[in-house]
Amino acid sequence: MGCLACGAEPSGADDASVGSADATASDAYGSDAERPDAHDAGLGDTSSPEDATPPADAGPLLDCTQPTVRCVDDTAGPNQEYTTIQAAADAAGPGDWVRVFAGSYAGFQVTLSGQASAPITFQAAEPGALIDRDGPSGDGVRLQNVSDVVVEGFEIQDVTGRCIAARGATPTSPMLRNVVRNNQCRRAGTECFYLSEFGQGLIEGNELVGCGASGGSRNHGIYLANAGSDGTTIRGNSIFGATPAESNGIHMNGDLSVGGDGVISDLLIERNVISGNFQNGLNMDGVQDSLIRNNLVFDNGRNAMRAYMIDGADGPRGLKVVNNTFLANVSGWALKITDDGGGHVIFNNILSGADGSLAIGTPNLASNNNALDGVLSADEDATTTTLSAWQTATGQDAASIAAAAADLLAATYRLSTTSAAIDSGRPALGAVLAPPTDLDGQPRPQRLGFDLGAFEAP
Secondary structure, three states, X not given: OOOOOOOOOOOOOOOXXXXXXXXXXXXXXXXXXXXXXXXXXXXXXXOOOOOOOOOOOOOOOOOOOOOOEEEEOOOOOOOOOEOOHHHHHHHOOOOOEEEEOOEEEEOEEEOOOOEOOEOEEEEEOOOOEEEEEOOOOOOOEEEEOOOOEEEEOOEEEOOOOOOEEEEOOEOOEOEEOOEEEOOEEEOOOOOOEEEEOEEOOEEEOOEEEOOOXXXXXXXXXXXXXXXXXXXXXXXXXXXXXXXXOOOOOEEEEOOHHHOOOOOEEOOEEEOOEEEOOOOOOEEEEOEEOOEEEOOEEEOOOOOOEEEEOOOOOOOOEOOEEEOOEEEEOOOOEEEEEOOOOOOEEEEOXXXXXXXXXXXXXXXXXXXXXXXXXXXXXXXXXXXXXXXXXXXXXXXXXXXXXXXXXXXXXXXXXXXXXXXXXOOOOOOXXXXXXXXXXXXXXXXXXXXXXXXXXXXXXX
């Protein structure tokens, strides 16, 4: 047997230009079975082979006889060292594994950190480890100002608060190196994940559906909150159906009022599938110097990606946007940047929106080899222009193509066999490299050159 012995609340407007969308994207599909996501679009494993953190190994040494393994089972038997996850959490220390067997459980709170070389791991030992009742904080899982904790493999549903929350740190002393991986979240009362001052973390392979079931506004899929959240990776998540007003798929907010520098930087946002949310797919307030690649964003209520400054200390600067498929097919722009500090690098994307492809605020950028639907703005959406006029005025996008998304994509948002996006990309723009694999994990390039968008044609 094993051993027996809050960040600030969410605030601030998410998009100064948004308000109420004309239609909610959740109406675009009649049922979950009809909507493409990381599973039914055939995307498979959406982790990134070249730099993914290896999944936890539930190998032969992780059995209930080991002194560092604490087993939880709600059914009497050989695995029942603890009957509740909270009891095991209270006993666990650095290097311990809390393995939870199939059953129905209340949520839990973690108040003790692991170590960088010895994290505390909370892991579903088998399918069916279900958290369907509130923990002490009203959330499914609460990380209370802890570092080096892994939460993986749980099914969490119908909790009053968030499926997973990380609270209690500060922007100048954030939580570090926490991992939230391969969890399923259904019908969280508020945000599905609210992760505050969550530095150098990994949010990977999670499936989030129906966030904000209580109906309150701004109940995002993933909310990465406040300065101190620098260096975090958000990879391979499927986010659908955050339908309350002003709710985004992934919302990131530097929020100067909470403290620190008021900026979130050095994010890696890749291989996410984001659809059917009320407002923007990717929503960035005070985000800088971050890499956004290989994401599929479609059928959200407003913009596919929106970057700006309201609560953050400074506007977007140095964003690298590469090989994404951004479709704002309900309303808004594929990519809209305001309060623009410039220095962005934008290439190999498919950008199509009801209002237009790309809106920026400064010509200080590098943009090329994109598929654009012909409407652009160089003054933050005050006026619009054509691709040819844009090329003349800005000197950008000389090798970009004018094409509607419908002419490029098949039904699963991969490239059609005759797509003009095939071989229309480039291996790099300046010092920024195209990703070596696509959203499916297939190598790039497959043919003569790199393709545009999140998928590489075979």
